[in-house]
Amino acid sequence: MGASNFTNQVDNVFLFILVISVVLLIGITAAMIYFVIKYRRSKHPNPVDIHGNVLLEVVWTVVPFFIVMGFFYYGVVDYREMRNIPEDAMEVEVMGRMWSWMYTYPNGVQTDTLYVPLNKPIKLKIKSVDVIHSFYVPAFRIKQDAVPGMETKMWFKAQQEGQFQVMCAEYCGDRHSYMYSQVHVLPEDEFERWYASAAAEVETFAQAQEGAEVDEAARLEKLVKQGQRLIKTKGCIACHTLDGSRLVGPSFKGIWGKTETVIANGEEKTIVVDEAYLRRSMLEPNVEIVKGYPPAMPPQGSILNEQEIQAIIEFLKTLKAEQ
Amino acid sequence: MASHAITEVQHVEENYLEVKSRWRGIFAWIFSTDHKRIGILYLVSSLTFFVVAATIGIFMRLEQLTMGETLMSPDVYNRLFTLHGVIMIFLLIIPGIPATFGNFFLPIQIGAKDVAFPRLNLLSWWLYIIGAILAITTLFLPGSLPDTGWTFYVPYAVRTGSNVALAVFAAFILGFSSILTGLNFLTTIHRLRAPGMTWHRLPLFVWALYATAWIQILATPMVGITLLLIIFERVLNIGIFDPTQGGDPILFQHLFWIYSHPAVYIMVLPGFGVVSEIIPTFSRRTIFGYKLIAYSSLSIALFGSLVWGHHMFVSGESDTANIIFSFLTFFIAVPTAIKVFNWTATLYKGSIALEPPMLYVLSSIFLFAIGGFTGLMQATLPIDVHVHDTYFVVGHFHYTMFGGTIWVMLAGLLYWFPKMTGRMYNKKVAYLAWPFMFIGFNVLYGTMMYMGWKGMPRRYYDHLPEFHTDHVIATVGSWLLYIGILILLGNLVYALYRGAKAPDNPWGGATLEWKTTSPPPLENFTQEPVIKHEPYYFREEDNG
Structure with missing residues (x-):
């Protein structure tokens, strides 16, 4: 099973196109090499002028057209799923800025690591405060630019526990290549525990602000x-x-x-x-x-x-x- | 006028390199309005920039040889990849084939004495050089070289402290150079064809330049305006791309790619033209499917203008727009595939000599095909979401732009060098450079695609341990490739001084440039040619 619900889908489209491409590439290259050897000047001094062949030319106009339309169709089917965000997805706000990522949860918890529950759809609302960044999780096969002044969105469902690399994919200055973060995929109960404790911590900090503490040192x-x-x-x-x-x-x-x-x-x-x-x-x-x-x-x-x-x-x- | 005519008669035997003008030394070149001298000016200047930018590439690869800092700080690295891109794109690949071989051979191939507007032609070269000098000047000014990447995306290009404004202005000037060359070629092709040179007797290189010229004229003003807007944004803070002032950063990307995507066809179509010249010559037979190749250039020019949004699939562009742009992008695959099939079919029952130009052209078709197939992958929406802005894209466009355009430009150089200089290079050395270049190329850019698929983002100064082996392999590939380039170009420079005298038609070519002397006389032909055949008609050679 792929790291996200998109991993295998994307890999399959890729593999599909790769196989057809390799077959065609080998075919063309083999034909070229074969002709170059067979019709080399020392063995084939008298060339034959062939101006064209309507049937052949129609074939290699129409066949590639249908092949690429196949690629397009296969791609669009998967892409529509990528863009079709489930209604029940948990929303997390992603904020990109030079040169780090911040995640804000519905209960106000803010983190520098994206904690998500296993097998639950997550909707990311992506923003930037300065220049364009791009939120990229290679293992999940997802990427979306963070653009100042607008909110972009995407979704995924993590299917494997563990930690996955988050990178910035849009060049954003000196520390662009250090703008990393992690996705931590936790089993659902573990995630719920973390979520509750993080919320409790926010609560204690809020108390510090309100002066509810009697003890100034505390x-x-x-x-x-x-x-x-x-x-x-x-x-x-x-x-x-x-x-x-x-x-x-x-x-x-x-x-x-x-x-x-x-x-x-x-x-x-x-x-x-x-x-x-x-x-x-x-x-x-x-x-x-x-x-x-x-x-x-x-x-x-x-x-x-x-x-x-x-x-x-x-x-x-x-x-x-x-x- | 009278005295001019007399000089002409007296020097009728002299080739264009021997003709005396009122200028001496270098001024006989930089003030010359002869299309051949201007072609050589472009050739020397763009190949110089090529070596400079390739050397910058070598330093970038060296930086990736170890993790962390190897040679330079991120600040320097970011400026270097910007400079590498700006030089390669604006100073080599865009002017590249049209301005060098186009200038030199377009008039000859249609039987003309010069281009339609020789002075405008010289002005184009001057604008090119002024643009280049301005770009380099940023190095010595406050802020130094820009660090934005050659794409100048806002808001970064507006916020950065580096000297973006002057570099962008330099690109603006280079745009004018490109527009004027396009205008000149269009007029030349329409007005100056020799008697009998009908549209369907034009060499396919001319057809390719014709399609290119239309894109140059129609699309380049777009980037000119866009670049000026960046300057206004930086200097006057007009806010057109600034969301806090009601502007939109995505607007910049649209404006930029409306030019810069058609521009990749400005870069690659002339290369297709050169391939269509070289294959018939070394197969000694007519091209297969002349009209389909000629019109496919036009349809690539047309469709290429409608697909810019495929650079922006993850930018925040709407899903509907993404699907439409993906759909249109696949259309371009068809005329491109037609060309490749027709080239292959041209080999069928030919009489093939695998001379150096042919070897380089055939291997270029292989490399370009890889670039094309990986382009199809990126046109497929879910794949692009994953590989966008990774080394996969870097590998892909080096396969197309370097494997396609520059590789063909080098093949064209091997093909036309004897005609342009009157000297023949050492063919053994030209063969020797090939394995270095071919293996080095695939090791370097093939590995880039592989690590891009694994998730290595582009424009990264540093990398994670899981990509380290790949980076080391790619760097070793860059050394092989660089050695190959130096052997290839060194061989030509040597031949310039020590090469044997070249015959008028060393390859047995059929187009008009092979019917005049090597090098050609000032006005290309001693008498105006009359054309009776299709361009790739080799029968006369057989009879004689």
């Missing part, structure tokens, strides 16, 4: 934990490392309280990284760019709310420079 601890989660799911670590090494943007390590030279309106100035600067860097990242880095980051206002920004800031505060 509240902070929750925020830090949430921030730690968010920098993964929201894709921050696609460009900002935690270990001090350089990727596209400055590392988060030791960022809190650091003195940085930034470029604002084309002029250099020195700032100290505080709450206001971090907040501005998320919402209007290109206003004050740390010197030596490209203005590559899209504004994050559409994917971060105020409470999440606070949680990320609390987490960044904990990343000390050297111990």
Whole structure:
């Protein structure tokens, strides 16, 4: 059984066309080689002019036409199934951005890995916040572009448990070839357990926001934990490392309280990284760019709310420079 | 005028390379309006760009030899694959065969003295060179070379800090060069045919150029407008492709492919024409199904203009549009298949000499057929959903564009080199290059298709471990291919200086270019030819 309900279908169409193509290719090549040897000038010095043959020419116009129409028909039958999304499919929103994927479930859970139950139809609603990406799961034989300003969709049913590679297939800049994610296919009961616990965690984070916690230290601890989660799911670590090494943007390590030279309106100035600067860097990242880095980051206002920004800031505060 | 006529009479025996003009040295070339000199200018410049872009390709393959960083950063790699594509497409394959062999042989094959507008022809070459220089200039300007890929997809092309605007403007100028060449050829074919050269006596290379010229004129303005819109978007922020301002990024893809899909037929039709010349000559018999081959070029030009949406099956284009574009795409397979069958049938009962041009042309049909069959797979919707934007596509278009067009261009070079230069190259060395090229080609691009089917996306700087072996094999293939190309071209450069003098008709060809001297005189023929036969009529040679 294929990894998804489309895997075998696509492979079968492919195989069908491949076999016919190979037969035709061998036929044409063999004919060419045979003629070249049989009618070589040393053995066949007197050529015969044949201007054409109406019957033959009709045959090799009509026969290829019907062959390719066969390919077309076979393809369309499968394609219609790919595009015909079952009504009862679970909807997951896929958000592509430079250079990571984020998944949002109906109960508000957000992840950087796509967890799905086995043998259940999943509908993906695909969006992008910056440039065009393309959500691609090779093992499932599915792909759909993520286009800013519109929502594209597709569906699948996973038929094998395990982890499957997600890739970005539309070129999107420097870290395009690292824009990976995973699909985790879980048995249905296991998926339900994960789904419930993830929802519960969202609930605890929400409490931290509302100030329902009496103990300020406990509240902070929750925020830090949430921030730690968010920098993964929201894709921050696609460009900002935690270990001090350089990727596209400055590392988060030791960022809190650091003195940085930034470029604002084309002029250099020195700032100290505080709450206001971090907040501005998320919402209007290109206003004050740390010197030596490209203005590559899209504004994050559409994917971060105020409470999440606070949680990320609390987490960044904990990343000390050297111990 | 009088003095001009006198010079003509005095130098009637001189070939076009010996004729003195008022310019000396390189200026005798870059200011010449002789279609043959302009053809050579294009040939030298486009082959130079070919070697440059192939060398860039070698570096890209080297980067893939190990996982992680091997030679360069992702930033450099992204600019290199853009440059490789831009040079190969805009500076080699599009002008390629029409501007080189078309310029040189179109007038000769129809018995004309020159193209209809010689000065416009020179202007086309100048626009080509100016476009090329502008594209290279981006390297030294802020932002440096573009890193968008040759397709310049928005919004990335609008957001990137690299110098997209100038590179796009360069492509805009190159478009004018292409339009003017098309216009020139159309007029030449309509107005300057020698007495007796009826439409059905035109060599098939001329038919192919005729179909190509129509696409050049009708489709190129489309890309010109699209490229200007990118510049406006970047410089003035007009928002036509920006969804936050009511624009649409998919619109760009439509505009781009409305030109760029017909453009692949601008690239490949002239190659079909060259194949239709070489096969009869080395089979020493008439072509099988002349009219069907001639009209299939026109029908490819027509259908090729209606299928651009097959580049966008996963872009968000509607399902209905996808199905229609898939349907129309399959139509192109028919005229293409007709050509391949007719070429094969032309070998039947011929008297075949497997000289180097013939060897390269026949192997090109094999490679192009693979490109065609994999094209059918991609035209099939569910398969394309899987292989779109993977190495499968990269392999496919190298089989068609390189295996088809460039491979045929090299065959044409081996075929017409003695006529153009008056010198013959070393045939043994030309044979020697073949196994390197043929094996290297299939190892490189065959492996690419294989890993693409397994899910290796294109334009990836780095790869996952499961693709590593494939990448190593492909890289080794690239070395073989590159060695083959260098042997082939090196042999020709050597022959330019040391080659034996070539006879007027080394291959026993029947079309008009073989009835004049090697190299031809300034006005191609000492007296205007009168045509009494179909183009591939070898009987006179047999009697004489």
